[in-house]
Amino acid sequence: MDISSDESDDWFMESLNAYKDLHVFQLEHPTKVIEWTGDKNICVAGYTGARSEILELLLPLKLYAGENQGLCAERDFKVQHGGFSEEPVESLIHIPGTRCVVTSGRSSSTLQIWDIGGDDSDVIKRTGVINHKSTSAKGSKIAPGLKVEPAVLHGSCISDVQLTEIATGRVLYTVAKESSDSVSGLQFVNACVFLICTSDGTLLRGDTRESSTCQYPLQESKSGLHWSFGLRSDSSQSEASCCTVARLSSSGHIMLSDLRDLQSPFCQTQLNVQRSASNNDFLNISWAPVLDRCVSVSGFDGTVHIYNTRNWSTEGQSPQPVFTHRGHEMSDEAKHSGTPPVVTTHSWHQSRAKTLLSAATDGSLHVWDWVDKITDR
Numbered sequence: 001m002d003i004s005s006d007e008s009d010d011w012f013m014e015s016l017n018a019y020k021d022l023h024v025f026q027l028e029h030p031t032k033v034i035e036w037t038g039d040k041n042i043c044v045a046g047y048t049g050a051r052s053e054i055l056e057l058l059l060p061l062k063l064y065a066g067e068n069q070g071l072c073a074e075r076d077f078k079v080q081h082g083g084f085s086e087e088p089v090e091s092l093i094h095i096p097g098t099r100c101v102v103t104s105g106r107s108s109s110t111l112q113i114w115d116i117g118g119d120d121s122d123v124i125k126r127t128g129v130i131n132h133k134s135t136s137a138k139g140s141k142i143a144p145g146l147k148v149e150p151a152v153l154h155g156s157c158i159s160d161v162q163l164t165e166i167a168t169g170r171v172l173y174t175v176a177k178e179s180s181d182s183v184s185g186l187q188f189v190n191a192c193v194f195l196i197c198t199s200d201g202t203l204l205r206g207d208t209r210e211s212s213t214c215q216y217p218l219q220e221s222k223s224g225l226h227w228s229f230g231l232r233s234d235s236s237q238s239e240a241s242c243c244t245v246a247r248l249s250s251s252g253h254i255m256l257s258d259l260r261d262l263q264s265p266f267c268q269t270q271l272n273v274q275r276s277a278s279n280n281d282f283l284n285i286s287w288a289p290v291l292d293r294c295v296s297v298s299g300f301d302g303t304v305h306i307y308n309t310r311n312w313s314t315e316g317q318s319p320q321p322v323f324t325h326r327g328h329e330m331s332d333e334a335k336h337s338g339t340p341p342v343v344t345t346h347s348w349h350q351s352r353a354k355t356l357l358s359a360a361t362d363g364s365l366h367v368w369d370w371v372d373k374i375t376d377r
Contacts, residue, residue, distance in 0.1 A: 083124030
């Protein structure tokens with residue numbers, strides 16, 4: 001989509017009332033990952049080129065200045081720690097309670113373990129590797145374990161998925177299922193139970209105390225579609241009904257299920273999205289950690305859409321977003337490049353209800369706090 005100067009100017013004027021905060025940063029290379037390492041810190045890493053930067057950034061301090069914003073000069077992201085990966089970074093996760101991140105590349109059969117540094121050093125150093133079997137050319141998906149000893153669940157296809165202890169490299173668990181179905185996402189529900197979503201939309205539920213897994217394929221054929229997923233669970237993680245799974249297809253179809261019945265979605269809808277991306281690598285659906293029943297969707301074009309699922313019906317059609325972030329497609333770089341950027345990833349702030357970060361294929365990185373014109377009135 002070509003953006004005219006008039007349209008860009010109109011959006012800029014509208015944005016003055018649409019955002020509480022909007023800060024823009026330009027990375028040297030685009031990233032697919034935005035991972036929180038603290039309340040004010042994120043990790044990003046390049047996915048293009050043979051040698052990719054890994055950076056820990058401090059968010060603009062003006063975000064946290066409250067009523068005294070006029071006294072705060074820091075409007076930009078600040079690089080706190082940095083390092084280099086010898087391969088493009090496809091996935092990156094932070095191990096909670098540590099200064100450690102784990103990455104996977106596009107073709108390597110190992111995971112890389114990194115120390116992102118402290119006050120005594122600004123260098124991100126590789127401290128180890130995790131070897132694993134891999135039958136796929138794509139990089140592994142990774143999820144942090146929720147037990148006391150740091151561990152990661154990882155795999156590129158179902159038969160590859162295993163839980164590995166970081167300190168020792170010891171394999172704690174493997175999925176006892178021979179399947180070459182590719183993994184599009186995985187996440188722990190609690191310390192033992194985890195979910196896997198395959199690229200064809202099938203869900204698998206596993207438990208590290210048992211070797212077998214339960215499989216829940218889609219009831220109706222959605223041939224040719226790619227699926228991603230997001231898991232929402234409350235902090236107690238005790239009630240199955242509080243754990244909601246959202247699946248998003250490359251056609252914009254969304255299905256919502258909970259752990260009591262993963263086979264039959266309790267809600268599904270078709271989004272009105274215009275797809276400009278040529279691949280499925282950037283599809284992303286995420287639950288808001290603070291706002292009840294809100295999901296965010298990106299990866300189709302240069303926008304991030306926020307939806308409130310509260311009033312979605314079993315067969316709802318084309319719900320309207322409560323907010324759409326168009327900042328990436330309205331940037332000066334987008335106007336002059338001739339190639340519209342596509343949002344590569346986005347992430348909600350863990351405690352600020354309407355604050356998100358998003359990144360795009362042009363290397364732009366935004367942090368924004370949107371105004372809900374009903375609740376913020």
